[in-house]
Amino acid sequence: MSPRSAIDGSEGAVIDEALARKKAQRERFGPLEYVRLTDAFRGLPRGTARFGEDVVPGYPPIGRVLNLENGLRHHFEAPFHVEEKVDGYNVRIFRHQGELLALSRGGFICPFTTDRLPDLMAPAVFDAEPDLIVCAEVAGPGNPYLEGSPPGIEDDVVLFVFDLMRFGRPGFVPAAERYALYERHRLPAVPAHGRFHPDRPAALREVLRELDARGVEGVVLKEDSARQKRAKYVTPASVIQDISAMADGLMELPPEYFTNRLLRLALILEESPELDRDGLRERLGAALLDPLLTAVRGYHDSHKVAHPFRCRFRGRENAERFIEHLGRAPRSAIHARGFELEREEDGYWVLTFERIFPRTTGLLANFLSGGQVYD
Amino acid sequence: MSPRSAIDGSEGAVIDEALARKKAQRERFGPLEYVRLTDAFRGLPRGTARFGEDVVPGYPPIGRVLNLENGLRHHFEAPFHVEEKVDGYNVRIFRHQGELLALSRGGFICPFTTDRLPDLMAPAVFDAEPDLIVCAEVAGPGNPYLEGSPPGIEDDVVLFVFDLMRFGRPGFVPAAERYALYERHRLPAVPAHGRFHPDRPAALREVLRELDARGVEGVVLKEDSARQKRAKYVTPASVIQDISAMADGLMELPPEYFTNRLLRLALILEESPELDRDGLRERLGAALLDPLLTAVRGYHDSHKVAHPFRCRFRGRENAERFIEHLGRAPRSAIHARGFELEREEDGYWVLTFERIFPRTTGLLANFLSGGQVYD
Numbered sequence: 001m002s003p004r005s006a007i008d009g010s011e012g013a014v015i016d017e018a019l020a021r022k023k024a025q026r027e028r029f030g031p032l033e034y035v036r037l038t039d040a041f042r043g044l045p046r047g048t049a050r051f052g053e054d055v056v057p058g059y060p061p062i063g064r065v066l067n068l069e070n071g072l073r074h075h076f077e078a079p080f081h082v083e084e085k086v087d088g089y090n091v092r093i094f095r096h097q098g099e100l101l102a103l104s105r106g107g108f109i110c111p112f113t114t115d116r117l118p119d120l121m122a123p124a125v126f127d128a129e130p131d132l133i134v135c136a137e138v139a140g141p142g143n144p145y146l147e148g149s150p151p152g153i154e155d156d157v158v159l160f161v162f163d164l165m166r167f168g169r170p171g172f173v174p175a176a177e178r179y180a181l182y183e184r185h186r187l188p189a190v191p192a193h194g195r196f197h198p199d200r201p202a203a204l205r206e207v208l209r210e211l212d213a214r215g216v217e218g219v220v221l222k223e224d225s226a227r228q229k230r231a232k233y234v235t236p237a238s239v240i241q242d243i244s245a246m247a248d249g250l251m252e253l254p255p256e257y258f259t260n261r262l263l264r265l266a267l268i269l270e271e272s273p274e275l276d277r278d279g280l281r282e283r284l285g286a287a288l289l290d291p292l293l294t295a296v297r298g299y300h301d302s303h304k305v306a307h308p309f310r311c312r313f314r315g316r317e318n319a320e321r322f323i324e325h326l327g328r329a330p331r332s333a334i335h336a337r338g339f340e341l342e343r344e345e346d347g348y349w350v351l352t353f354e355r356i357f358p359r360t361t362g363l364l365a366n367f368l369s370g371g372q373v374y375d
Numbered sequence: 376m377s378p379r380s381a382i383d384g385s386e387g388a389v390i391d392e393a394l395a396r397k398k399a400q401r402e403r404f405g406p407l408e409y410v411r412l413t414d415a416f417r418g419l420p421r422g423t424a425r426f427g428e429d430v431v432p433g434y435p436p437i438g439r440v441l442n443l444e445n446g447l448r449h450h451f452e453a454p455f456h457v458e459e460k461v462d463g464y465n466v467r468i469f470r471h472q473g474e475l476l477a478l479s480r481g482g483f484i485c486p487f488t489t490d491r492l493p494d495l496m497a498p499a500v501f502d503a504e505p506d507l508i509v510c511a512e513v514a515g516p517g518n519p520y521l522e523g524s525p526p527g528i529e530d531d532v533v534l535f536v537f538d539l540m541r542f543g544r545p546g547f548v549p550a551a552e553r554y555a556l557y558e559r560h561r562l563p564a565v566p567a568h569g570r571f572h573p574d575r576p577a578a579l580r581e582v583l584r585e586l587d588a589r590g591v592e593g594v595v596l597k598e599d600s601a602r603q604k605r606a607k608y609v610t611p612a613s614v615i616q617d618i619s620a621m622a623d624g625l626m627e628l629p630p631e632y633f634t635n636r637l638l639r640l641a642l643i644l645e646e647s648p649e650l651d652r653d654g655l656r657e658r659l660g661a662a663l664l665d666p667l668l669t670a671v672r673g674y675h676d677s678h679k680v681a682h683p684f685r686c687r688f689r690g691r692e693n694a695e696r697f698i699e700h701l702g703r704a705p706r707s708a709i710h711a712r713g714f715e716l717e718r719e720e721d722g723y724w725v726l727t728f729e730r731i732f733p734r735t736t737g738l739l740a741n742f743l744s745g746g747q748v749y750d
Contacts (some may be wrong), residue, residue, distance in 0.1 A: 063747025070745025231747060250637060255630025260750055262625060266667035267742055277668075281660030282653075288663075289656055292641035367642055370445025372438025372606060375635055 011055040014042045029101075029109040029321065036107030047107035051096045054167060056103060059090055059135055062220060062230045066267045068208075069201045071231060076198035078225045081175050082207060084190045085232055086160045087150050087217040087241070088139025093117065094167070095126040111325050112144050112311060115318035120159035125185035134187070135163035135172075144311040144322065144351070148245030151215040156312060160190045162220065171228055195224060205272065212237045212275075236280055239265045244287035248295035248305055251359040295357075299364045306354040306361075309336070313349040316341070322351065386430040389417045404476075404484040404696065411482030422482035426471045429542060431478060434465055434510055437595060437605045441642045443583075444576045446606060451573035453600045456550050457582060459566045460593040460607055461535045462525050462616070463514025468492065469542070470501040486700050487519050487686060490693035495534035500560035509562070510538035510547075519686040519697065519726070523620030526590040531687060535565045537595065546603055570599060580647065587612045587650075611655055614640045619662035623670035623680055626734040670732075674739045681729040681736075684711070688724040691716070697726065 018024035018041040027034050037048040037058060045058030065071025091102040091113050100123055102113035117123070126132060140157035141149045164173035164181060173181065182189040193207050208219065218234030239261045246253060265284065269275055295305045313319040319341050326336045335356040342350050367373070393399035393416040402409050412423040412433060420433030440446025466477040466488050475498055477488035492498070501507060515532035516524045539548035539556060548556065557564040568582050583594065593609030614636045621628060640659065644650055670680045688694040694716050701711045710731040717725050742748070 061749045063749050065745055065747055066742035067745050070743065071747070072745070074745035075747060247637075250634050255634065256750070258633070259625050259630065262622075262663055262667060263738065263742070266664060266671050269664070269668055270671040277664075278657075281664055282657040283660070284664060285656030285658070285660030288637055289641060289644070289652075289659060292637060293644055293652075296641050296645040363638065367441035367638070368445065370440055370442050370447070370449035372440055372446070372450060374436045374438050375631070 011044065011048075011057075012050060012053055014044055015048070015050045015055065017042070018044075027108060029111070029114075030317070032096075032099075032101075032109070034109070036103075038106075047103070047105050049103055049107040051101075054096060056092055056094055056107075056133055056167070057165060057170075058107060059092060059105060059163075062232050065231050065233050066264060067271055068204065068233055069271060071233065072198040072201055072204075072221075075229055075231050076221070076223055077229070078223050079195045079197050080221045080223045080229075082193040082196055082204060082219050082221055083162060084160075084193070084211065084216050085218040085220050085234070085238075086137040086139050086162070086190055087146070087148065087238065088137035088143065088157075088160065089145050091136055091138055092165070093121070093134040093136060094132065095123075095130060100126070108325065111318045111321035112313065113138055115313045115315055115322075116157065118314065120157070121161070121188060122186065125181070125187060128185065129166075129181065131167040132181075133165040133167065134161055135165060136161040137190070142311050144309055144326075146245075147249070147307055147355075148241055150217065159188050161187045162190045174228075175222060175224055193219070196221075208233070208235060208272075209274070211235055215241065217241075234264065234268075236265055236268050236275060239268070240280070240283045240287045243284065244291060247288045247291040248360065249307075249357050250288075250292065251363060252357045295360065296364060296368070299361070299368060303365070304361045305357040305364060307357075308352065308354050310350060310352045312344075313351060314347075316343075316349050319349050319351045323353075386419065386423075386432075387425060387428055389419055390423070390425045390430065392417070393419075402483060404486070404489075405692070407471075407474075407476075407484070409484070411478075413481075422478070422480050424478055424482040426476075429469075429471060431467055431469055431508055431542075432540060432545075433482060434467060434480060434538075437607050440606050440608050441639060442646055443579065443608055444646060446608065447573040447576055447579075447596075450604055450606050451596070451598055452604070453598050454570045454572050455596045455598045455604075457568040457571055457579060457594050457596055458537060459535075459568070459586065459591050460595050460609065460613075461512040461514050461537070461565055462521075462523065462592040462613065463512035463518065463532075463535065464520050466511055466513055467540070468496070468509040468511060469507065470498075470505060475501070483700065486693045486696035487688065488513055490688045490690055490697075491532065493689065495532070496536070496563060497561065500556070500562060503560065504541075504556065506542040507556075508540040508542065509536055510540060511536040512565070517686050519684055519701075521620075522624070522682055522730075523616055525592065534563050536562045537565045549603075550597060550599055568594070571596075583608070583610060583647075584649070586610055590616065592616075609639065609643075611640055611643050611650060614643070615655070615658045615662045618659070619666060622663045622666035623735065624682075624732050625663075625667065626738060627732045670735065671739060671743070674736070674743060678740070679736045680732040680739060682732075683727065683729050685725060685727045687719075688726060689722075691718075691724050694724050694726045698728075 015024055015035055018037055023039045023041045024035050024037045027036055035050045037044055037046055040046045045060045047058035049056045090105040093102045100117045102110050104110045137160045138157050139150050140153040142156035164178050196204050212235035215237045217238040218232060221231045223229040242261055269277060323339050335358055336353050337356060339353045344350050390399055390410055393412055398414045398416040399410050399412045402411055410425045412419055412421055415421045420435045422433035424431045465480040468477045475492045477485050477492060479485045512535045513532050514525050515528040517531040539553050571579050587610035590612045592613040593607060596606045598604040617636055644652060698714050710733055711728050712731060714728045719725050
């Protein structure tokens with residue numbers, strides 16, 4: 001097979017240059033060697049990865065608009081498709097030398113997602129379309145990375161496909177072709193809500209109201225044009241969920257995590273007077289206070305503040321690679337520890353661990369013992 | 376008059392050393408020259424100031440406890456007096472060469488407080504006790520430094536005396552003598568709630584419940600002993616008020632302003648199950664959301680996020696010194712501007728200005744115009 005990189009085959013050379021400039025790093029997944037861009041470099045997004053001569057482009061960041069009406073007017077020149085935004089982690093799935101692999105946003109092969117691919121999607125699509133790169137979100141309470149998961153997923157994880165790319169072609173597969181491929185290959189896609197016009201925000205607001213009521217994170221708007229302009233916009237529900245999921249990690253996260261979300265909520269309320277402001281106030285207060293209070297109470301029993309994780313693997317080796325991955329990735333700041341791996345009756349390996357919040361734990365140790373603070 | 380510095384007269388020498396080590400700075404207030412410690416230095420608190428040979432000690436920081444029961448047990452060896460903590464700014468008032476002066480916490484002569492002293496307290500106490508240093512909080516909606524003010528002060532500012540020091544003697548005037556001096560000279564003191572025992576937190580909790588209901592910030596506990604151990608503890612009401620006063624300045628302040636207060640609230644709730652948790656959730660949500668929403672709405676009219684200030688001066692010169700002071704002090708980060716000074720019929724000079732929140736203003740300008748954010 002011929003190399004499946006950029007149209008002019010130059011991407012491989014750019015990655016060589018990135019390696020020389022320390023903007024890329026060599027990685028290994030079992031016997032497989034690859035290179036990933038640790039930073040955006042010469043037009044290639046961070047997380048772009050090279051396997052031999054095949055280059056998987058990074059998934060480009062999508063800008064958020066915080067005022068829907070002006071955001072639509074400013075950024076869209078043509079009608080756009082509206083698709084649900086799912087609160088999970090981003091992966092790119094593709095076939096390389098007969099093997100299905102899933103890359104994380106940062107360009108690591110994700111041992112968990114790669115392990116679980118047979119449960120998440122039918123591989124047949126890659127027989128028909130071997131040059132396809134499936135961009136998807138993995139979400140659910142059984143995911144090993146994120147605190148919180150979208151409502152309606154009872155356990156384990158679910159895959160939500162939201163974009164398709166092809167090796168050697170820039171950009172995304174156009175919407176019409178993409179929707180056709182979803183259908184033909186029964187890909188588990190994010191719900192799409194149709195095509196909207198940038199001059200008519202009211203119709204989109206109607207959709208958002210319904211999504212908010214269902215606790216959906218928000219929407220991604222994808223212009224139906226050659227330039228493929230995109231933007232995202234979130235619901236109040238997503239702000240509350242994000243805050244609630246991490247309020248007991250308040251001291252561990254960059255403060256912008258909270259301040260940005262509070263500002264988002266105020267901006268949404270300002271342009272959506274129909275929203276239940278009283279209800280949102282109370283939900284916001286509860287989202288901040290209840291997890292902190294639970295953490296304080298929990299500290300008395302366990303002397304730590306931590307979130308438990310539980311995720312299932314098909315293969316023991318992948319679970320072990322995953323543990324190693326957590327230690328290696330820049331995410332090592334997540335302070336995962338207490339790994340336990342057990343085989344279940346159904347043959348799956350269940351990995352449990354916890355994510356410790358060391359700063360919060362230290363503060364509570366001091367405060368609860370009566371320590372004095374000079375602040 | 377003999378120098379009124381430390382018992383052994385060594386404080387002046389320490390300040391000379393601090394000047395040499397750039398831990399002190401020479402200042403000027405009209406014709407008056409003085410030196411202030413910009414950092415704590417050799418046992419003298421930051422804000423210690425020297426006028427000729429007189430040394431006014433800085434007001435030492437008081438540690439906060441976040442768990443009342445353990446805090447009492449840990450830090451107090453003897454009964455303590457409980458006094459209300461007032462949400463204002465800290466001043467030290469004294470007489471120097473026949474002139475009454477007020478120092479800010481940082482050791483600057485505060486032109487506003489100094490100007491208004493004749494309105495705030497009777498100066499006769501300094502005739503009877505010339506070596507007295509009166510430590511007090513200035514609070515009220517007419518103060519030029521703080522956003523919020525305690526409930527019950529309708530306008531202008533009020534002085535609340537909470538400690539007395541004497542030139543040339545270390546530490547504070549003991550409680551019994553202090554209360555006697557308050558009474559003899561009718562000093563406007565913070566309310567005191569009596570003497571409590573560290574083994575009986577329940578009695579103190581009863582007081583705190585009543586203070587919380589009145590919106591009082593909290594208490595300062597002062598051990599009735601030679602070592603004068605102190606600690607402070609706040610009410611839920613104060614947390615809500617602090618957050619509400621500055622929620623629209625969320626992006627301007629160190630993030631710890633908010634995270635510390637949220638954690639305080641959770642810790643108070645944890646040890647005070649009788650508190651109305653539902654009510655606090657909603658008040659917390661409102662405290663964060665309402666000012667931000669007001670700021671967003673206000674931006675449409677004024678294209679800025681700002682708080683207005685209005686304060687009264689007896690003398691024009693002091694108002695001008697105050698404007699200069701705001702520019703000079705490390706607080707220049709407060710971005711005060713739009714100063715207007717007008718004489719009222721009652722002879723007072725009214726200074727109005729606003730404090731701009733430049734980061735929030737910039738963010739809203741971008742977000743409301745529909746700008747995209749890559750966060």
